[in-house]
Amino acid sequence: NRMHLVCPMNTSPYVDPQKSGHSIWEEFSMSFTPAVREVVEFAKRIPGFKDLSQHDQVSLLKAGTFEVLVVRFTSLFDVKERTVTFLSGRKYSVDALRSLGAGDLLNSMFDFTEKLRALNLGEEEISLFTAVVLVSADRSGLENVNSVEALQETLIRALRSLITKNHPNEIAIFTKLLLKLPDLRSLNNMHSEQLLAFKVQP
């Protein structure tokens, strides 16, 4: 009987109570599909990604798409104003979303956004970090872990080199950035739990 969709990948958190669970689900799917396609297009542009097996490309994307979207959409979370911008462009306050059922995940998203922003990374750095997020050799179901690991190491080396070049006096940024990876895993797990709860009673 859930009546609200607090994920900003919707046009609005409010759901028409007259609509069937199926049509709500269809609309939600239509809303986030373009963002998922963009992640796939991004993955295709990572040098070496297309050389991985088809199975592993799908496995990495299945496991990592949410984490990539979290990094890409930190701009939706206004840490200062405590608002979240939905796909329609309308902003909703944290308090409003909490009253609609948003819980710990929302707070954790704000924490993550705040910490990532504090690193003051440029577009190229964020992009390379996002590639590192996606190409993770410890995702489940990979058939050629060694290939993924080799690509992951190449990307991490490139990220370290870029950060060192751009922030010569702040090498700790690279370490802090890598420490964001387990934070993203944690967000991913929380999000998965929400999805499971939602799908059970659409």
Place this chain on the structure above:
Amino acid sequence: FSDPASNLGLEDIIRKALMGNMEEKQE
């Protein structure tokens, strides 16, 4: 519904989006 990615139909979207790339690789 033990797999959230399957719940969302994510795999289907990903496979379709990758398809051009995959066809290219199969050639």
